[in-house]
């Protein structure tokens with residue numbers, strides 16, 4: 001449904017995106033994850049037909065982004081990372097403006113706006129001025145405007161940024177609802193944990209390069225070669241730490257409030273042999289537990305080059 005083939009973008013001498021290949025199937029919710037300046041918005045703006053590529057091609061709903069921009073625009077609901085609005089506009093007028101832009105006939109516009117407001121739980125704000133809305137409401141309104149022409153594809157640039165935890169949860173619930181309605185969704189975020197339980201697949205981008213992509217399960221499977229172990233000692237933590245650090249499989253060690261967290265590039269056998277080594281050296285281990293990687297851990301490992 002969404003595809004980038006060798007996409008690249010230069011701004012003058014600066015290469016923002018090198019060569020990005022991405023394929024998102026119909027019905028997927030794809031999380032596009034990367035630090036500031038990684039190239040997420042650049043790629044997204046290209047897919048939304050707002051930016052010319054320096055190299056490569058993009059396809060949305062079977063249409064070529066560069067050659068068939070109008071078809072792409074009708075297929076896509078795009079939510080930018082910044083929300084702009086004309087002064088003195090009411091909520092319904094804002095949506096009507098986009099409905100007109102998408103050439104929805106006058107006879108259908110009122111019903112479309114009513115439906116979208118209901119879906120986004122904004123019916124009670126219909127006659128309020130947009131500028132008076134809270135940030136959470138504005139984000140929801142922005143999401144509402146991406147839906148007026150009922151596009152099969154939604155491209156959302158950081159839809160949950162700047163929201164409080166409750167508003168973030170609400171946006172996430174909405175996204176799940178939209179996926180159930182059959183929309184294909186590309187969503188970018190730095191808030192990795194946000195995406196973990198709603199995305200079907202993710203792509204991690206850094207400095208214009210896609211470092212890893214696939215279903216969450218696939219990415220976790222690959223990351224499993226790095227094991228994260230939490231250890232607490234009764235005593236002898238310093239001796240324990242030097243044993244851990246001496247292991248060639250050890251790639252990272254962190255100590256926080258009496259708990260040691262170490263990252264080992266190893267398998268089950270390697271994890272077991274660390275515990276054995278500690279016990280054989282008469283170190284009193286109180287707890288020793290492997291931690292399942294969170295999306296945050298995955299992101300840190302991938303961007304540190306520990307997993308490819």
Ligand SMILES: Nc1ncnc2c1ncn2[C@@H]1O[C@H](COP(=O)(O)OP(=O)(O)OP(=O)(O)O)[C@@H](O)[C@H]1O
Nearest residue numbers: 011014016034035036037038039040041042043081
């Ligand atoms: N119009 C522009 N002119 C010059 N450089 C640009 C322009 N737009 C983006 N860049 C640069 O390209 C790089 C990628 O920017 P982009 O906005 O795509 O990243 P991003 O991953 O979306 O970051 P963020 O999460 O901060 O929004 C950055 O270094 C940015 O400074």
